[in-house]
Amino acid sequence: MTYTARHRMLAGTAAGLLAASLGVAVSATATAAPRTATASACTISTLPYPADTYRAEANAIDPSGRFVAGAALRVGESDNQYLLLVWDGQQVTAIETANGLDPVDVNESGVVIGNGWAENGVGRPWVYRNGQFELLPVLTSAGTFVSAINKAGDIVGYGYDIAAGEYVALLWPAARPGTVEVVNAPANALPTGITANGTIVGYAGLFGDETGWLRRPTGRVKPLAVPGGGSTIVNAAAGHWAIGQVWLGGSSPAKVRWDLRDGSYTTLDSELGLDDVNTKGVVVGGDRVGRGSTSQVLPGGGVRINIGARSISDTGAIVGFRNADRVTPVRWTGC
Template structure:
Protein backbone atom coordinates (compact mmCIF):
# COMPACT_ATOMS: atom_id res chain seq x y z
CA UNK A 1 0.00 0.00 0.00
CA UNK A 2 1.05 3.58 -0.54
CA UNK A 3 3.19 5.99 1.40
CA UNK A 4 0.54 8.60 2.15
CA UNK A 5 -1.75 5.99 3.68
CA UNK A 6 1.16 4.51 5.59
CA UNK A 7 1.92 7.89 7.11
CA UNK A 8 -1.74 8.39 7.94
CA UNK A 9 -1.74 5.04 9.74
CA UNK A 10 1.54 5.70 11.50
CA UNK A 11 0.45 9.13 12.70
CA UNK A 12 -3.08 8.04 13.52
CA UNK A 13 -4.99 10.72 11.61
CA UNK A 14 -8.36 11.52 13.15
CA UNK A 15 -10.63 11.37 10.09
CA UNK A 16 -13.55 13.80 10.12
CA UNK A 17 -16.28 14.91 7.68
CA UNK A 18 -15.35 17.84 5.47
CA UNK A 19 -17.86 20.18 7.15
CA UNK A 20 -16.26 19.63 10.55
CA UNK A 21 -12.64 19.61 9.44
CA UNK A 22 -11.81 23.13 10.55
CA UNK A 23 -13.24 22.69 14.03
CA UNK A 24 -12.03 19.21 14.92
CA UNK A 25 -8.80 18.79 12.99
CA UNK A 26 -6.51 16.80 15.27
CA UNK A 27 -3.82 14.12 15.28
CA UNK A 28 -3.43 11.12 17.52
CA UNK A 29 0.19 10.02 17.39
CA UNK A 30 1.23 6.38 17.71
CA UNK A 31 5.00 6.09 17.67
CA UNK A 32 6.78 3.54 15.49
CA UNK A 33 10.09 3.23 17.34
CA UNK A 34 13.45 2.59 15.75
CA UNK A 35 15.12 -0.63 16.95
CA UNK A 36 18.00 -0.36 19.43
CA UNK A 37 21.12 0.95 17.68
CA UNK A 38 19.14 2.61 14.87
CA UNK A 39 17.57 6.04 14.42
CA UNK A 40 15.43 8.18 12.08
CA UNK A 41 12.62 5.69 11.47
CA UNK A 42 10.49 6.45 8.40
CA UNK A 43 7.26 4.65 7.40
CA UNK A 44 6.80 3.94 3.69
CA UNK A 45 3.91 1.45 3.39
CA UNK A 46 1.37 -0.58 5.35
CA UNK A 47 -1.07 -3.44 4.99
CA UNK A 48 -3.85 -2.14 7.21
CA UNK A 49 -3.39 -5.09 9.58
CA UNK A 50 -0.80 -3.76 12.01
CA UNK A 51 1.95 -4.31 9.45
CA UNK A 52 4.02 -1.24 8.54
CA UNK A 53 7.28 -1.12 6.58
CA UNK A 54 9.88 1.58 6.37
CA UNK A 55 13.53 2.38 6.89
CA UNK A 56 15.85 3.19 9.77
CA UNK A 57 19.27 4.84 9.80
CA UNK A 58 22.45 2.94 10.74
CA UNK A 59 25.76 4.86 10.71
CA UNK A 60 25.94 5.72 6.99
CA UNK A 61 23.06 3.89 5.29
CA UNK A 62 19.40 2.95 5.57
CA UNK A 63 18.11 -0.51 6.39
CA UNK A 64 14.64 -1.94 5.95
CA UNK A 65 12.35 -2.53 8.90
CA UNK A 66 8.90 -4.03 9.41
CA UNK A 67 6.73 -3.15 12.41
CA UNK A 68 4.25 -5.75 13.57
CA UNK A 69 1.76 -4.15 15.97
CA UNK A 70 4.36 -1.46 16.64
CA UNK A 71 7.26 -3.84 17.32
CA UNK A 72 10.17 -3.30 14.87
CA UNK A 73 12.19 -6.00 13.15
CA UNK A 74 15.12 -5.13 10.89
CA UNK A 75 15.12 -6.94 7.56
CA UNK A 76 18.30 -8.73 6.52
CA UNK A 77 20.30 -7.09 3.77
CA UNK A 78 19.92 -8.73 0.34
CA UNK A 79 22.66 -11.36 0.05
CA UNK A 80 25.76 -10.72 -2.00
CA UNK A 81 25.13 -7.02 -2.48
CA UNK A 82 27.91 -5.37 -0.48
CA UNK A 83 27.37 -1.94 1.05
CA UNK A 84 24.24 0.06 0.36
CA UNK A 85 20.76 0.97 1.54
CA UNK A 86 17.58 -1.10 1.59
CA UNK A 87 14.14 0.46 1.07
CA UNK A 88 10.94 -1.56 1.71
CA UNK A 89 8.07 0.31 0.05
CA UNK A 90 4.93 -1.87 0.20
CA UNK A 91 3.63 -4.82 2.22
CA UNK A 92 0.54 -7.02 1.91
CA UNK A 93 -1.56 -8.58 4.73
CA UNK A 94 0.39 -11.84 4.37
CA UNK A 95 3.64 -10.06 5.21
CA UNK A 96 5.09 -10.17 1.68
CA UNK A 97 7.17 -7.03 1.17
CA UNK A 98 8.32 -5.23 -1.98
CA UNK A 99 11.10 -2.69 -2.15
CA UNK A 100 14.38 -1.68 -3.74
CA UNK A 101 18.09 -1.88 -3.05
CA UNK A 102 20.49 0.98 -3.76
CA UNK A 103 24.11 -0.09 -3.62
CA UNK A 104 27.01 2.17 -2.75
CA UNK A 105 28.46 1.14 -6.11
CA UNK A 106 25.46 2.62 -7.92
CA UNK A 107 23.69 -0.70 -8.50
CA UNK A 108 19.91 -0.76 -8.12
CA UNK A 109 17.37 -3.54 -8.13
CA UNK A 110 13.77 -4.09 -7.08
CA UNK A 111 12.85 -7.05 -4.87
CA UNK A 112 10.07 -9.13 -3.35
CA UNK A 113 10.72 -10.51 0.16
CA UNK A 114 8.85 -13.51 1.56
CA UNK A 115 9.57 -16.11 4.25
CA UNK A 116 13.04 -14.71 4.88
CA UNK A 117 14.17 -14.81 1.24
CA UNK A 118 14.65 -12.11 -1.39
CA UNK A 119 13.55 -12.50 -5.00
CA UNK A 120 15.05 -10.02 -7.47
CA UNK A 121 12.52 -8.30 -9.73
CA UNK A 122 14.01 -7.71 -13.18
CA UNK A 123 14.85 -4.18 -14.23
CA UNK A 124 13.72 -2.72 -17.53
CA UNK A 125 17.12 -2.87 -19.17
CA UNK A 126 19.44 -0.53 -17.29
CA UNK A 127 16.55 1.50 -15.87
CA UNK A 128 15.99 1.89 -12.14
CA UNK A 129 12.88 0.02 -10.91
CA UNK A 130 10.88 1.13 -7.85
CA UNK A 131 7.92 -0.92 -6.46
CA UNK A 132 4.96 1.09 -5.21
CA UNK A 133 2.17 -1.40 -4.38
CA UNK A 134 1.54 -5.12 -3.79
CA UNK A 135 -1.66 -7.17 -3.65
CA UNK A 136 -2.55 -10.14 -1.44
CA UNK A 137 -1.17 -12.67 -3.91
CA UNK A 138 2.18 -10.87 -4.08
CA UNK A 139 1.83 -9.25 -7.52
CA UNK A 140 3.90 -6.06 -7.44
CA UNK A 141 3.49 -2.84 -9.42
CA UNK A 142 5.95 -0.01 -9.68
CA UNK A 143 7.72 2.27 -12.08
CA UNK A 144 10.96 2.25 -14.02
CA UNK A 145 13.05 5.15 -15.22
CA UNK A 146 16.45 5.55 -16.86
CA UNK A 147 17.85 7.34 -13.82
CA UNK A 148 16.46 9.06 -10.73
CA UNK A 149 15.01 12.40 -11.79
CA UNK A 150 14.68 11.30 -15.42
CA UNK A 151 11.63 12.54 -17.29
CA UNK A 152 10.16 9.30 -18.70
CA UNK A 153 8.54 6.85 -16.29
CA UNK A 154 7.16 3.45 -17.35
CA UNK A 155 4.69 1.46 -15.24
CA UNK A 156 5.56 -2.19 -14.60
CA UNK A 157 3.83 -5.22 -13.11
CA UNK A 158 5.87 -8.13 -11.70
CA UNK A 159 3.45 -11.12 -11.54
CA UNK A 160 4.09 -13.49 -8.65
CA UNK A 161 3.13 -16.45 -10.86
CA UNK A 162 5.94 -15.78 -13.36
CA UNK A 163 9.09 -14.83 -11.43
CA UNK A 164 11.75 -13.16 -13.53
CA UNK A 165 9.25 -11.46 -15.82
CA UNK A 166 7.39 -8.18 -15.96
CA UNK A 167 4.59 -6.52 -17.91
CA UNK A 168 5.45 -3.07 -19.29
CA UNK A 169 2.41 -0.76 -19.50
CA UNK A 170 4.29 2.00 -21.27
CA UNK A 171 4.82 5.59 -20.23
CA UNK A 172 2.75 6.02 -17.07
CA UNK A 173 2.95 5.63 -13.30
CA UNK A 174 0.92 2.99 -11.41
CA UNK A 175 -1.79 4.17 -9.04
CA UNK A 176 -2.47 0.73 -7.54
CA UNK A 177 -3.11 -2.96 -8.10
CA UNK A 178 -5.97 -5.00 -6.62
CA UNK A 179 -6.40 -8.65 -5.70
CA UNK A 180 -7.75 -9.48 -9.17
CA UNK A 181 -4.52 -8.00 -10.62
CA UNK A 182 -6.33 -5.00 -12.10
CA UNK A 183 -3.88 -2.11 -12.47
CA UNK A 184 -4.81 1.58 -12.59
CA UNK A 185 -2.38 3.90 -14.38
CA UNK A 186 -1.78 7.63 -14.00
CA UNK A 187 -2.97 8.18 -17.59
CA UNK A 188 -6.45 6.95 -16.66
CA UNK A 189 -5.99 3.58 -18.32
CA UNK A 190 -7.38 0.66 -16.32
CA UNK A 191 -5.81 -2.68 -17.26
CA UNK A 192 -7.45 -6.00 -16.38
CA UNK A 193 -5.55 -9.19 -15.59
CA UNK A 194 -6.30 -10.60 -19.06
CA UNK A 195 -4.68 -7.58 -20.72
CA UNK A 196 -7.90 -5.86 -21.79
CA UNK A 197 -8.19 -2.24 -20.78
CA UNK A 198 -10.44 0.80 -20.83
CA UNK A 199 -9.95 4.53 -20.42
CA UNK A 200 -11.27 6.47 -17.44
CA UNK A 201 -13.15 9.63 -18.37
CA UNK A 202 -13.60 12.95 -16.60
CA UNK A 203 -10.30 13.20 -14.75
CA UNK A 204 -7.05 11.50 -13.83
CA UNK A 205 -6.63 8.92 -11.03
CA UNK A 206 -4.47 9.61 -7.98
CA UNK A 207 -5.02 6.49 -5.88
CA UNK A 208 -6.54 3.03 -6.21
CA UNK A 209 -6.80 1.36 -2.82
CA UNK A 210 -9.21 -1.08 -1.15
CA UNK A 211 -11.33 -1.22 -4.30
CA UNK A 212 -11.80 2.57 -4.32
CA UNK A 213 -10.67 4.73 -7.25
CA UNK A 214 -10.16 8.47 -6.69
CA UNK A 215 -8.54 11.25 -8.65
CA UNK A 216 -9.10 14.81 -9.73
CA UNK A 217 -10.23 16.92 -12.63
CA UNK A 218 -9.49 20.43 -13.78
CA UNK A 219 -6.66 22.17 -15.60
CA UNK A 220 -5.69 24.54 -12.79
CA UNK A 221 -6.24 25.08 -9.07
CA UNK A 222 -8.74 24.64 -7.48
CA UNK A 223 -9.10 21.07 -8.69
CA UNK A 224 -12.11 18.86 -8.00
CA UNK A 225 -11.81 15.45 -6.34
CA UNK A 226 -13.59 12.66 -8.23
CA UNK A 227 -14.43 9.11 -7.19
CA UNK A 228 -15.34 6.54 -9.84
CA UNK A 229 -16.66 3.01 -9.63
CA UNK A 230 -14.89 0.25 -11.54
CA UNK A 231 -17.23 0.77 -14.49
CA UNK A 232 -15.97 4.34 -14.83
CA UNK A 233 -19.12 6.02 -13.51
CA UNK A 234 -18.63 9.06 -11.26
CA UNK A 235 -19.83 8.31 -7.73
CA UNK A 236 -19.15 11.72 -6.19
CA UNK A 237 -17.20 14.93 -6.56
CA UNK A 238 -15.70 17.14 -3.85
CA UNK A 239 -14.56 20.70 -4.59
CA UNK A 240 -11.12 22.12 -3.83
CA UNK A 241 -8.71 19.25 -3.52
CA UNK A 242 -6.41 16.60 -4.91
CA UNK A 243 -6.67 13.15 -3.26
CA UNK A 244 -3.62 11.20 -2.16
CA UNK A 245 -5.25 8.16 -0.56
CA UNK A 246 -8.58 6.42 0.10
CA UNK A 247 -9.76 3.54 2.28
CA UNK A 248 -12.46 0.90 1.93
CA UNK A 249 -14.97 3.06 3.83
CA UNK A 250 -14.57 5.86 1.29
CA UNK A 251 -12.59 8.23 3.49
CA UNK A 252 -10.31 10.28 1.25
CA UNK A 253 -7.07 11.90 2.36
CA UNK A 254 -5.94 14.79 0.21
CA UNK A 255 -4.61 18.30 -0.15
CA UNK A 256 -6.66 21.47 -0.42
CA UNK A 257 -5.82 23.47 -3.52
CA UNK A 258 -7.62 26.79 -2.92
CA UNK A 259 -8.97 27.66 0.50
CA UNK A 260 -11.64 25.74 2.39
CA UNK A 261 -11.28 23.97 5.76
CA UNK A 262 -7.70 23.06 6.51
CA UNK A 263 -5.40 21.20 8.85
CA UNK A 264 -2.13 22.66 7.63
CA UNK A 265 -2.40 21.88 3.93
CA UNK A 266 -4.13 18.53 4.36
CA UNK A 267 -7.64 17.35 5.06
CA UNK A 268 -9.80 14.24 5.16
CA UNK A 269 -13.21 13.83 3.58
CA UNK A 270 -15.77 11.15 4.45
CA UNK A 271 -19.25 10.30 3.27
Protein backbone atom coordinates in the same frame (compact mmCIF):
# COMPACT_ATOMS: atom_id res chain seq x y z
CA MET B 1 0.80 2.53 -1.95
CA THR B 2 2.43 5.66 -0.90
CA TYR B 3 2.15 8.89 -2.76
CA THR B 4 5.82 9.73 -2.19
CA ALA B 5 6.65 7.48 -5.13
CA ARG B 6 4.15 8.43 -7.81
CA HIS B 7 4.80 10.16 -11.19
CA ARG B 8 8.41 11.16 -11.42
CA MET B 9 9.01 8.21 -9.09
CA LEU B 10 12.65 8.33 -10.03
CA ALA B 11 12.92 11.85 -8.66
CA GLY B 12 10.56 11.14 -5.78
CA THR B 13 12.56 8.19 -4.49
CA ALA B 14 15.81 10.11 -4.78
CA ALA B 15 14.29 13.05 -2.90
CA GLY B 16 13.07 10.74 -0.12
CA LEU B 17 16.46 9.17 0.35
CA LEU B 18 18.16 12.55 0.32
CA ALA B 19 15.74 13.84 2.92
CA ALA B 20 16.40 10.75 5.02
CA SER B 21 20.13 11.33 4.93
CA LEU B 22 19.62 14.93 6.02
CA GLY B 23 17.25 13.93 8.81
CA VAL B 24 14.25 15.93 7.59
CA ALA B 25 10.74 14.84 6.75
CA VAL B 26 9.12 14.79 3.32
CA SER B 27 5.44 15.67 3.61
CA ALA B 28 2.58 17.28 1.76
CA THR B 29 1.30 18.67 5.06
CA ALA B 30 -0.13 22.17 4.75
CA THR B 31 0.13 23.50 8.28
CA ALA B 32 -1.15 26.98 7.39
CA ALA B 33 -4.42 25.77 5.83
CA PRO B 34 -7.73 26.19 7.69
CA ARG B 35 -8.47 23.06 9.70
CA THR B 36 -11.63 21.28 10.68
CA ALA B 37 -11.99 19.78 14.14
CA THR B 38 -10.61 16.32 14.75
CA ALA B 39 -12.92 13.55 15.91
CA SER B 40 -12.72 12.92 19.65
CA ALA B 41 -12.19 9.16 19.18
CA CYS B 42 -9.24 9.71 16.86
CA THR B 43 -5.93 9.06 18.62
CA ILE B 44 -2.26 8.94 17.67
CA SER B 45 0.40 6.66 19.12
CA THR B 46 4.09 6.15 18.43
CA LEU B 47 5.11 2.81 16.96
CA PRO B 48 8.07 1.15 18.67
CA TYR B 49 11.37 1.61 16.84
CA PRO B 50 15.07 0.98 17.54
CA ALA B 51 16.35 3.35 20.20
CA ASP B 52 19.70 3.87 18.46
CA THR B 53 18.17 5.38 15.32
CA TYR B 54 17.86 9.13 14.86
CA ARG B 55 14.83 9.03 12.56
CA ALA B 56 12.20 6.47 11.66
CA GLU B 57 8.90 6.49 9.82
CA ALA B 58 6.10 4.18 8.75
CA ASN B 59 5.40 4.03 5.01
CA ALA B 60 2.73 1.38 4.47
CA ILE B 61 0.17 -0.73 6.31
CA ASP B 62 -1.44 -3.88 4.93
CA PRO B 63 -5.23 -3.98 4.40
CA SER B 64 -5.79 -6.13 7.51
CA GLY B 65 -3.92 -3.64 9.70
CA ARG B 66 -1.49 -6.24 11.04
CA PHE B 67 1.73 -5.51 9.16
CA VAL B 68 3.44 -2.14 8.78
CA ALA B 69 6.57 -1.36 6.77
CA GLY B 70 8.87 1.61 7.26
CA ALA B 71 12.47 2.74 7.36
CA ALA B 72 14.98 4.21 9.78
CA LEU B 73 18.46 5.69 9.84
CA ARG B 74 21.23 4.89 12.26
CA VAL B 75 24.55 6.72 12.44
CA GLY B 76 27.28 4.27 11.47
CA GLU B 77 31.04 4.41 11.89
CA SER B 78 31.59 5.92 8.45
CA ASP B 79 28.13 6.55 7.02
CA ASN B 80 24.41 6.31 7.70
CA GLN B 81 23.06 2.81 8.20
CA TYR B 82 19.69 2.25 6.53
CA LEU B 83 17.21 -0.04 8.25
CA LEU B 84 14.05 -1.63 6.95
CA LEU B 85 11.46 -1.75 9.74
CA VAL B 86 8.67 -4.33 9.69
CA TRP B 87 6.02 -4.31 12.40
CA ASP B 88 3.84 -7.30 13.18
CA GLY B 89 1.36 -5.70 15.54
CA GLN B 90 3.55 -3.92 18.10
CA GLN B 91 6.59 -6.13 17.49
CA VAL B 92 9.18 -4.46 15.25
CA THR B 93 12.00 -6.15 13.33
CA ALA B 94 14.89 -4.02 12.07
CA ILE B 95 16.84 -5.30 9.06
CA GLU B 96 20.12 -3.67 8.08
CA THR B 97 20.50 -2.88 4.38
CA ALA B 98 23.57 -2.03 2.36
CA ASN B 99 22.04 0.83 0.36
CA GLY B 100 19.28 3.37 0.70
CA LEU B 101 15.81 1.89 0.51
CA ASP B 102 12.25 3.10 0.15
CA PRO B 103 9.56 0.59 1.24
CA VAL B 104 6.37 1.37 -0.65
CA ASP B 105 3.83 -1.36 0.14
CA VAL B 106 3.09 -4.46 2.23
CA ASN B 107 0.39 -7.10 1.81
CA GLU B 108 -1.63 -9.27 4.21
CA SER B 109 1.11 -11.92 4.25
CA GLY B 110 3.68 -9.40 5.44
CA VAL B 111 5.51 -9.30 2.09
CA VAL B 112 7.18 -5.89 1.71
CA ILE B 113 8.21 -4.33 -1.59
CA GLY B 114 10.31 -1.27 -2.19
CA ASN B 115 12.84 0.58 -4.29
CA GLY B 116 16.57 0.95 -3.92
CA TRP B 117 19.64 1.65 -5.97
CA ALA B 118 22.22 -0.58 -7.61
CA GLU B 119 25.91 0.29 -7.31
CA ASN B 120 25.77 2.04 -10.69
CA GLY B 121 23.00 4.32 -9.45
CA VAL B 122 20.26 2.59 -11.42
CA GLY B 123 16.95 2.04 -9.64
CA ARG B 124 16.51 -1.58 -8.53
CA PRO B 125 13.38 -2.93 -6.80
CA TRP B 126 13.40 -5.49 -4.02
CA VAL B 127 11.06 -7.70 -2.00
CA TYR B 128 11.35 -8.79 1.63
CA ARG B 129 9.55 -12.03 2.50
CA ASN B 130 10.09 -14.96 4.83
CA GLY B 131 12.82 -13.01 6.57
CA GLN B 132 14.91 -12.55 3.42
CA PHE B 133 15.68 -9.74 0.99
CA GLU B 134 15.49 -10.55 -2.71
CA LEU B 135 16.17 -8.37 -5.72
CA LEU B 136 13.29 -8.55 -8.18
CA PRO B 137 14.12 -9.54 -11.76
CA VAL B 138 14.28 -6.60 -14.17
CA LEU B 139 14.45 -5.96 -17.88
CA THR B 140 17.27 -4.01 -19.49
CA SER B 141 16.39 -0.55 -18.29
CA ALA B 142 17.71 2.78 -17.10
CA GLY B 143 15.85 2.14 -13.85
CA THR B 144 13.04 -0.06 -12.55
CA PHE B 145 10.64 0.76 -9.72
CA VAL B 146 7.73 -0.95 -7.97
CA SER B 147 4.61 0.78 -6.70
CA ALA B 148 2.13 -1.74 -5.24
CA ILE B 149 1.47 -5.36 -4.23
CA ASN B 150 -1.88 -7.10 -3.79
CA LYS B 151 -3.07 -9.92 -1.52
CA ALA B 152 -2.03 -12.64 -3.97
CA GLY B 153 1.50 -11.21 -4.14
CA ASP B 154 1.26 -9.72 -7.64
CA ILE B 155 3.52 -6.67 -7.90
CA VAL B 156 3.28 -3.76 -10.33
CA GLY B 157 5.77 -1.10 -11.30
CA TYR B 158 7.52 0.33 -14.28
CA GLY B 159 10.85 0.55 -16.07
CA TYR B 160 12.37 2.86 -18.61
CA ASP B 161 12.82 1.15 -21.97
CA ILE B 162 16.03 2.60 -23.38
CA ALA B 163 15.42 1.38 -26.93
CA ALA B 164 11.87 2.73 -27.11
CA GLY B 165 12.68 5.84 -25.10
CA GLU B 166 9.60 5.49 -22.89
CA TYR B 167 8.32 3.96 -19.67
CA VAL B 168 6.70 0.51 -19.77
CA ALA B 169 4.27 -1.03 -17.31
CA LEU B 170 5.61 -4.11 -15.51
CA LEU B 171 4.05 -6.98 -13.59
CA TRP B 172 5.80 -9.48 -11.33
CA PRO B 173 3.13 -12.24 -11.19
CA ALA B 174 2.89 -14.28 -8.00
CA ALA B 175 1.90 -17.30 -10.08
CA ARG B 176 5.24 -17.18 -11.92
CA PRO B 177 7.91 -16.43 -9.31
CA GLY B 178 11.18 -15.02 -10.59
CA THR B 179 9.65 -13.49 -13.71
CA VAL B 180 8.72 -10.00 -14.84
CA GLU B 181 6.37 -9.14 -17.69
CA VAL B 182 5.58 -6.07 -19.76
CA VAL B 183 1.80 -5.58 -19.62
CA ASN B 184 -0.27 -3.87 -22.26
CA ALA B 185 -0.90 -0.27 -21.28
CA PRO B 186 -0.76 3.14 -22.94
CA ALA B 187 2.63 4.51 -24.01
CA ASN B 188 4.76 5.90 -21.19
CA ALA B 189 2.63 4.10 -18.61
CA LEU B 190 3.30 4.26 -14.87
CA PRO B 191 1.19 1.79 -12.83
CA THR B 192 0.43 3.10 -9.35
CA GLY B 193 -1.87 0.46 -7.87
CA ILE B 194 -3.18 -3.10 -8.12
CA THR B 195 -6.35 -4.32 -6.45
CA ALA B 196 -7.06 -7.72 -4.93
CA ASN B 197 -8.71 -8.94 -8.16
CA GLY B 198 -5.71 -7.88 -10.27
CA THR B 199 -7.07 -4.62 -11.70
CA ILE B 200 -4.16 -2.26 -12.34
CA VAL B 201 -4.44 1.53 -12.38
CA GLY B 202 -1.99 4.21 -13.39
CA TYR B 203 -1.40 7.06 -15.74
CA ALA B 204 0.57 7.61 -18.91
CA GLY B 205 1.94 10.25 -21.23
CA LEU B 206 4.34 13.12 -21.09
CA PHE B 207 4.67 15.47 -18.13
CA GLY B 208 1.76 17.91 -18.04
CA ASP B 209 -0.31 15.85 -20.48
CA GLU B 210 -0.96 12.66 -18.52
CA THR B 211 -3.99 10.42 -18.96
CA GLY B 212 -5.42 8.00 -16.40
CA TRP B 213 -6.06 4.35 -17.24
CA LEU B 214 -7.07 1.05 -15.73
CA ARG B 215 -6.35 -2.49 -16.87
CA ARG B 216 -8.74 -5.29 -16.03
CA PRO B 217 -7.46 -8.81 -15.21
CA THR B 218 -8.68 -9.83 -18.68
CA GLY B 219 -6.14 -7.46 -20.21
CA ARG B 220 -8.69 -4.88 -21.32
CA VAL B 221 -7.42 -1.31 -20.91
CA LYS B 222 -9.84 1.59 -20.38
CA PRO B 223 -9.41 5.32 -19.73
CA LEU B 224 -9.81 6.62 -16.18
CA ALA B 225 -10.82 10.21 -16.61
CA VAL B 226 -13.24 13.03 -15.84
CA PRO B 227 -15.42 14.41 -18.65
CA GLY B 228 -13.90 17.65 -19.88
CA GLY B 229 -10.83 17.14 -17.72
CA GLY B 230 -7.24 17.70 -18.74
CA SER B 231 -4.05 16.15 -17.39
CA THR B 232 -4.92 13.25 -15.06
CA ILE B 233 -2.74 11.50 -12.50
CA VAL B 234 -3.95 8.37 -10.70
CA ASN B 235 -2.31 7.90 -7.32
CA ALA B 236 -3.59 4.67 -5.76
CA ALA B 237 -6.37 2.07 -5.75
CA ALA B 238 -8.07 -0.42 -3.42
CA GLY B 239 -11.20 -2.48 -3.89
CA HIS B 240 -13.30 -0.66 -6.47
CA TRP B 241 -11.88 2.78 -5.64
CA ALA B 242 -9.06 4.84 -7.12
CA ILE B 243 -7.87 8.35 -6.28
CA GLY B 244 -6.04 11.00 -8.23
CA GLN B 245 -6.07 14.54 -9.51
CA VAL B 246 -7.45 16.09 -12.68
CA TRP B 247 -6.95 19.52 -14.22
CA LEU B 248 -10.35 21.11 -14.71
CA GLY B 249 -9.08 24.64 -15.21
CA GLY B 250 -8.03 27.11 -12.56
CA SER B 251 -4.79 27.33 -10.63
CA SER B 252 -4.71 23.80 -9.20
CA PRO B 253 -6.03 20.34 -10.11
CA ALA B 254 -9.19 18.89 -8.61
CA LYS B 255 -8.80 15.86 -6.34
CA VAL B 256 -11.14 13.01 -7.17
CA ARG B 257 -12.13 9.48 -6.20
CA TRP B 258 -13.27 7.13 -8.98
CA ASP B 259 -15.60 4.18 -8.65
CA LEU B 260 -13.89 1.58 -10.84
CA ARG B 261 -17.13 -0.32 -11.33
CA ASP B 262 -18.60 2.32 -13.63
CA GLY B 263 -15.97 5.07 -13.94
CA SER B 264 -18.02 7.62 -12.02
CA TYR B 265 -16.22 10.05 -9.75
CA THR B 266 -16.68 12.39 -6.80
CA THR B 267 -14.66 15.47 -5.91
CA LEU B 268 -12.62 15.37 -2.71
CA ASP B 269 -11.70 18.10 -0.24
CA SER B 270 -8.97 20.22 -1.83
CA GLU B 271 -6.98 20.19 1.44
CA LEU B 272 -6.79 16.40 1.52
CA GLY B 273 -3.58 14.70 0.42
CA LEU B 274 -3.72 11.75 -1.96
CA ASP B 275 -1.37 9.21 -0.45
CA ASP B 276 -3.66 6.20 -0.11
CA VAL B 277 -7.22 4.86 -0.24
CA ASN B 278 -8.74 1.73 1.32
CA THR B 279 -11.49 -0.60 0.09
CA LYS B 280 -14.11 1.54 1.83
CA GLY B 281 -13.07 4.59 -0.16
CA VAL B 282 -11.48 6.38 2.81
CA VAL B 283 -8.59 8.58 1.68
CA VAL B 284 -5.51 9.73 3.59
CA GLY B 285 -2.71 12.14 2.82
CA GLY B 286 -0.81 15.02 4.37
CA ASP B 287 -2.32 15.69 7.79
CA ARG B 288 -5.87 14.58 6.90
CA VAL B 289 -8.26 11.69 6.48
CA GLY B 290 -11.24 12.06 4.17
CA ARG B 291 -14.63 10.37 3.86
CA GLY B 292 -17.09 11.40 1.20
CA SER B 293 -16.33 14.96 0.11
CA THR B 294 -15.08 16.18 3.50
CA SER B 295 -11.93 15.63 5.54
CA GLN B 296 -10.70 16.08 9.08
CA VAL B 297 -7.31 16.92 10.50
CA LEU B 298 -5.48 14.08 12.21
CA PRO B 299 -4.25 14.72 15.76
CA GLY B 300 -0.58 15.09 16.61
CA GLY B 301 0.38 18.16 14.59
CA GLY B 302 0.82 21.73 15.73
CA VAL B 303 3.10 24.72 15.56
CA ARG B 304 6.39 23.53 14.06
CA ILE B 305 5.20 19.95 14.39
CA ASN B 306 4.51 18.22 11.08
CA ILE B 307 2.58 15.02 10.61
CA GLY B 308 2.13 12.96 7.49
CA ALA B 309 -0.34 10.14 6.85
CA ARG B 310 1.07 7.67 4.35
CA SER B 311 -1.19 4.60 4.29
CA ILE B 312 -4.56 3.33 5.56
CA SER B 313 -5.80 -0.21 6.20
CA ASP B 314 -9.32 -1.51 5.65
CA THR B 315 -9.77 -1.44 9.43
CA GLY B 316 -9.19 2.32 9.41
CA ALA B 317 -5.75 2.23 11.02
CA ILE B 318 -3.46 4.88 9.49
CA VAL B 319 0.33 5.04 9.60
CA GLY B 320 2.87 7.72 8.81
CA PHE B 321 5.25 10.00 10.66
CA ARG B 322 5.39 12.81 13.20
CA ASN B 323 8.21 15.34 13.11
CA ALA B 324 8.65 17.27 16.34
CA ASP B 325 12.21 17.26 17.65
CA ARG B 326 12.80 14.08 15.62
CA VAL B 327 10.96 12.04 12.99
CA THR B 328 9.09 9.10 14.53
CA PRO B 329 6.71 6.43 13.14
CA VAL B 330 3.10 6.79 14.24
CA ARG B 331 -0.27 5.08 13.96
CA TRP B 332 -3.71 6.71 14.12
CA THR B 333 -6.80 4.75 15.16
CA GLY B 334 -10.46 5.60 15.52
CA CYS B 335 -10.28 8.28 12.86
